[in-house]
Amino acid sequence: MYANLQRTSAFSITEAAQDLGILMSDADRSGPVLLYGVSYGTQLALRALQVNDLRVDGLILDGLVPPETTETFDLSRRTALVDQVGRDSMDERSLERYRTLLAVKDAGWQKEVPGGDVRRFFAALLSFPALRDRIPRIVQDLSAGDDRSLVATVKDWNVALAQLGQGGNNQPALPLVMLIAASENNARPELGMATVNEEAKDALFVSPIPGLLVNGSVPRYPRDAWFGTSPRTLPRTLVIQGTLDPNTAYAGAKEHAATLGRSGPVTFHTVDRGAHLLALVAPRCFVAAVDSFIEGAVISERCAEPTPE
Numbered sequence: 001m002y003a004n005l006q007r008t009s010a011f012s013i014t015e016a017a018q019d020l021g022i023l024m025s026d027a028d029r030s031g032p033v034l035l036y037g038v039s040y041g042t043q044l045a046l047r048a049l050q051v052n053d054l055r056v057d058g059l060i061l062d063g064l065v066p067p068e069t070t071e072t073f074d075l076s077r078r079t080a081l082v083d084q085v086g087r088d089s090m091d092e093r094s095l096e097r098y099r100t101l102l103a104v105k106d107a108g109w110q111k112e113v114p115g116g117d118v119r120r121f122f123a124a125l126l127s128f129p130a131l132r133d134r135i136p137r138i139v140q141d142l143s144a145g146d147d148r149s150l151v152a153t154v155k156d157w158n159v160a161l162a163q164l165g166q167g168g169n170n171q172p173a174l175p176l177v178m179l180i181a182a183s184e185n186n187a188r189p190e191l192g193m194a195t196v197n198e199e200a201k202d203a204l205f206v207s208p209i210p211g212l213l214v215n216g217s218v219p220r221y222p223r224d225a226w227f228g229t230s231p232r233t234l235p236r237t238l239v240i241q242g243t244l245d246p247n248t249a250y251a252g253a254k255e256h257a258a259t260l261g262r263s264g265p266v267t268f269h270t271v272d273r274g275a276h277l278l279a280l281v282a283p284r285c286f287v288a289a290v291d292s293f294i295e296g297a298v299i300s301e302r303c304a305e306p307t308p309e
Contacts, residue, residue: 001175001218009221011176013047013184017226020044021052029055034294038062038277039247040180046260049231059237060290063245063276065185066252067259069228073252074187078207079200082123085246086135086205089126089273094136098204101143109147114154123205125153126246128160129275129282129305175218183220184227186213207246234264238293240286242274267293272304281305 001008027033035056037045042061048054066073073081087095101107102118113121125131134153141149182189196210237260241253250270257268269289274282285303292299 001179005219008179008219011179012221012224013044013180014051014224014226016044017048017051020048021054024048024052024054024056032057032294034058034060036060036062038279040065042248043068043185046231047226049234050226050229056235058293059235060293061237061239062278062286063248064239064241064253064256065248067228067256068184069187070252070255071187073249075181075185076188076191076210076213077199078209079196079203079205081249082126082205082207082246083203085126085244086122089132089244090136094139095204097143098135098139101139102204107142109142109150112147112150112154114157117206119200119204119206120208121154123207123246125157126205126244127276127281128157129244129273131157131160132244132275178212179218179221181209182213182218184223189220230259231263234260234266236293237264237266238269238289238299239266240269240271240278240289242271242276242278242282244273245276247276267299268301269299270302272302274305 024033024035033054033056035045035048035054035058037043037060039062042063043065045059045061049056049059090098110116110118114124115121122135125135131153134149138149138153141147188195191210191214193211193214196214199210200206239253239257239260241248241250243250245253254268257266260266269285271278271282271285274285278286282303282305285305288303289299291297
């Protein structure tokens with residue numbers, strides 16, 4: 001990456017947006033053309049609408065990123081987000097029990113925790129609502145010296161990760177991810193490890209991302225003129241967002257959607273206790289909202305996924 005900085009700088013969101021424009025120029029126009037983006041894909045879709053004439057009939061944004069100029073919800077502050085989401089997912093009695101559990105040193109169950117850090121492991125579970133909702137029970141069991149629910153959840157978490165896995169030529173492009181993250185989604189390029197550790201000191205849930213931004217070995221490229229701006233016009237747009245999303249903050253999505261509403265008709269659909277990638281983790285709510293959007297029907301303001309029996 002450092003050998004050819006000019007080439008490295010070409011791997012930006014704007015360049016990817018132009019590539020998307022080329023791909024969509026061959027879209028079948030025999031029916032309505034809809035563009036769907038999830039997570040970073042929402043940022044890419046919005047940038048693509050700025051730099052291209054995509055001629056889309058509708059836009060679906062699943063897990064909308066905050067405004068690019070945010071200094072509240074950027075990646076350097078991800079621990080603050082996951083900590084808030086984690087706390088909001090539990091009742092006060094469970095939180096107090098969890099605080100007590102964290103004060104125990106050299107507990108036998110710690111060897112069963114992936115990476116040895118229960119705060120990071122519980123933060124990882126927040127992305128999977130069925131596993132996230134087990135955290136109070138795990139805490140209760142561990143407090144009583146029983147690690148069976150922890151062991152079972154680690155196993156199920158690995159299964160869930162495998163289901164998201166990629167293979168062959170579709171391996172995650174981590175250097176590219178870090179390049180874009182450090183260049184366009186980090187509001188504190190001067191961030192140091194001392195600050196990362198200080199901000200995580202009292203957190204009950206901790207993200208590794210701020211530390212990766214400090215230790216990242218990728219060169220940053222300069223932000224271009226498209227950064228921090230919105231498309232001048234938007235097609236009719238559906239934003240679908242979970243209240244317990246640990247990757248794209250609910251409050252940040254609401255803020256961004258309000259800004260986008262100045263460019264076109266935006267409908268905001270809330271999934272109560274929904275996490276990230278709602279098409280996967282809240283499929284009934286997602287399908288119902290998207291079906292209504294496609295058909296031009298009234299979309300409910302809120303939805304809650306049925307509780308597993």
